[in-house]
């Protein structure tokens with residue numbers, strides 16, 4: 458009897474799956490039409506604001522029992538596969554395979570995109586600049602460790618634009634070949650994760666030397682050849698490189714996020730929730746720091762980030778990186794930036810793009 462009931466339910470599931478498949482194909486056919494319309498008008502194929510709007514609309518519409526958190530993942534793959542029909546989607550990222558940037562690129566572009574690892578942040582910029590990949594993904598700041606200065610420095614030299622941002626919750630895993638704590642004689646990782654797990658390492662592996670390497674994925678690769686070493690890396694690195702998990706989630710602050718930028722040839726069109734990133738250097742005058750923020754405060758434009766970096770060419774001169782809410786196509790934003798420009802030696806808009814939610 459139970460078997461009969463099971464068979465009946467499975468027949469119902471098959472019928473529903475048939476409908477889902479038909480609908481996926483109907484959807485894909487419409488996406489192909491959108492692709493044709495876009496190529497006639499030289500429009501960007503990848504529209505991050507539209508994708509976010511789809512996830513949000515469906516998330517709000519869902520009444521269950523299908524879990525709302527899973528909607529984004531399922532539709533991420535539907536959109537990823539659809540997008541690959543419009544245009545083969547190639548994305549350069551800071552590699553090797555298994556870095557957090559790889560995980561961020563996966564979260565944004567899905568399994569149907571061709572993700573190509575690069576050796577360095579400048580190499581990601583170069584791939585996009587030369588048009589070998591239309592988009593690139595680089596880390597820009599971490600909620601506990603601060604900015605990734607290599608990325609900010611690259612914007613000083615490059616005219617590429619920001620297409621979107623990705624927020625990724627970062628969890629560190631201690632990985633090794635044997636998976637046994639007592640085998641560990643050294644811990645290898647990138648300096649940032651080592652710093653982010655400082656307390657856990659002091660408490661649990663107090664006398665074990667820490668070794669800096671270029672990336673968490675590189676650390677995972679090194680550990681493959683040395684049973685006495687452990688790597689701090691992503692969960693993704695464990696499965697990619699076939700390593701055992703010694704301990705999961707060893708970061709000192711469980712609220713640890715990294716922000717990544719998608720870079721491309723141009724920024725997307727205006728949406729209902731954008732931000733704009735700028736960089737500039739100011740003329741040295743009394744009160745200038747105060748005055749450079751006035752164009753924004755008097756128009757009630759919210760600043761979400763301000764950061765300064767030394768100019769490489771001159772000692773004690775600084776370049777500022779500013780993130781504000783709004784799109785460069787909005788009058789208030791454009792006016793505020795034009796006013797700020799008067800106080801600047803140079804000013805560059807790095808792009809307007811949808812805010813990650």
Ligand SMILES: C=C(O[C@@H]1C=C(C(=O)O)C=C[C@H]1O)C(=O)O
Nearest residue numbers: 488491502503504507508536539
């Ligand atoms: C279909 C479009 O192109 C792409 C594919 C999307 C989709 O599959 O829904 C959404 C946004 C774009 O990245 C579109 O712009 O609407």
